[in-house]
Amino acid sequence: MKKNGYEGSxxxxxxxxxxxxxxxxxxxxxxxxxxxxxxxxxARAGVEYADAMTSLTDQARSIAIDTDSDIMLQVRNPLNRQxxxxxxxxxxxxxxxxxxxxxxxxxxxxLLKRYFxxxxxxxxxxxxxxxGKDAEELVNAIxxxxxxxxxAPFDKSLAGEKAGVATPIVIGALRRKALEDELRxxxxxxxxxxxxxxxxxxxxxxxxxxDTGISAGIREYAQVMKPYAxxxxxxxxxxxxxxxxxxxxxxxxxxxxxxxxxxxxxxxxRSLAGGRLTLADIxxxxxxxxxMASAVKQARSTSNISQ
Amino acid sequence: xTDPMALKERTLRQLLEIRETLLSVDxxxxxxxxxxxxxxxxxxxxxxxxxxYLKLQRASLEELSKEMLTxxxxxLESMKSMQESIDDLxxxxxxxxxxxxxxxxxxxxxxxxxxxx
Numbered sequence: 059m060k061k062n063g064y065e066g067s068x069x070x071x072x073x074x075x076x077x078x079x080x081x082x083x084x085x086x087x088x089x090x091x092x093x094x095x096x097x098x099x100x101a102r103a104g105v106e107y108a109d110a111m112t113s114l115t116d117q118a119r120s121i122a123i124d125t126d127s128d129i130m131l132q133v134r135n136p137l138n139r140q141x142x143x144x145x146x147x148x149x150x151x152x153x154x155x156x157x158x159x160x161x162x163x164x165x166x167x168x169l170l171k172r173y174f175x176x177x178x179x180x181x182x183x184x185x186x187x188x189x190g191k192d193a194e195e196l197v198n199a200i201x202x203x204x205x206x207x208x209x210a211p212f213d214k215s216l217a218g219e220k221a222g223v224a225t226p227i228v229i230g231a232l233r234r235k236a237l238e239d240e241l242r243x244x245x246x247x248x249x250x251x252x253x254x255x256x257x258x259x260x261x262x263x264x265x266x267x268x269d270t271g272i273s274a275g276i277r278e279y280a281q282v283m284k285p286y287a288x289x290x291x292x293x294x295x296x297x298x299x300x301x302x303x304x305x306x307x308x309x310x311x312x313x314x315x316x317x318x319x320x321x322x323x324x325x326x327x328r329s330l331a332g333g334r335l336t337l338a339d340i341x342x343x344x345x346x347x348x349x350m351a352s353a354v355k356q357a358r359s360t361s362n363i364s365q
Numbered sequence: 366x367t368d369p370m371a372l373k374e375r376t377l378r379q380l381l382e383i384r385e386t387l388l389s390v391d392x393x394x395x396x397x398x399x400x401x402x403x404x405x406x407x408x409x410x411x412x413x414x415x416x417x418y419l420k421l422q423r424a425s426l427e428e429l430s431k432e433m434l435t436x437x438x439x440x441l442e443s444m445k446s447m448q449e450s451i452d453d454l455x456x457x458x459x460x461x462x463x464x465x466x467x468x469x470x471x472x473x474x475x476x477x478x479x480x481x482x
Contacts, residue, residue, distance in 0.1 A: 126415065126419070129388065129411065129412070129415045130412075132388065132393070132408075132411070133408035133409075133411050133412045134408075135404075135408075136401060136404040136405040136407075136408045137405060137408055137409070141405075141409070145412050148412070148416050149412070149415065149416060149419075152416045152419035152420050152423070153419055155419075155420070155423045156419050156420075156422055156423040156426070158423075159423050159426035159427050159430055160426065162426075162430045162433075163426060163429065163430060163433075166430070166433045166437070169437065169440060169441075170440075172444060173440055173443065173444055173447075176444050176447040176448060176451065177447065179447075179451050180447050180450055180451050180454075182454075232454065232457070233454065236447075236450040236453075236454070239450075240443060240446065240447055240450070243443070243446070244439055244440075244442070244443035244446075247436050247439035247440065247443065248440070248443065250436050251433070251436045251440055254429055254432050254433050254436065257429055258426070258429045258433075261422075261425055261426060261429065264381070265422060268381050268384070268385060271385060272384065272385060272388045275388055275389050275390050275393070276388060276393070278390055279390045279393040279394065283390060283394065284394075284397070287394075
């Protein structure tokens, strides 16, 4: 029996999610603080992932439409007019509903992107070190006052208080605390969200693999094998069609990279929560996301050419 | 008793396999060699398999979409609290910038004026 990614029912998934959430909560309880810059790197990878996921869903939608059209054309000839009209209505209605669901998943990926963008902003990765630099300048300015300030006719305790609050350590700690609080409060829900994205992606991956395989088979039969076997004159474009069919590659690279990056995103999130996310982890995730994005781009341009 | 979700997933898997088999190059060739009436029947079966597949796939994605909606509120709440923290940090940043300017000014005044009172 072929495995296709649908294995593991919703019930099993829910149990797994609860287990994962419990682990994450325990993990956060004993969380080793991770620097804001690590949060920032992870969040930027998350934004890229959400973007790539949106493009992949676009691609899956186009492939689903094309495959359904291929199938409709394939079954058209033996049917009578009434049957064709009925087939058209049924195919189109079922496909439209599927496309709506796919669009919902896409909208959720957009929401996830907004979450990661905010996480990056909170980690300060949009304005790296700016706050720390200001704080440093402030501390230097205060220190520079030296002995003169001691003699100045204003409240010394106020200056001392300002100097204490302004240290870069305190600023860093504020960021870190906000990020940790965020993870502590919403971490399990975010992990659940990432897991659902992973499940959605697996479902789309199975759909894309199957759809592209079917379209390729239909094309090979209709444009290459049948004209060759028929007694009628072979079409002038037959050689070109055969070359294209044999050279065509399904977007396997994008699908594989997408599946890998979804799993890595979740792993990285757990590592982040546990304070053990390394730059190498983030690099590996980013590499998969890049592969996914460029493979989707390539698949899109290939399909544009073949149409 | 069979879990309805597991049953739905198994059906979806089987429909995928049926669809792939019926539309394989070999099967298309086989159908083409059948009499007209049988070809018509095969085509109706293929069309039905595709429509049912689309419906089941839609149902499967709908389940995920529903689960996502349950998480959505918490995701939005999380985004709201992060936005508040970002705003707080921005205000602090502004204060520190202003305070740095103020202390530079005091530093300048202290160096100019004879503050020996």
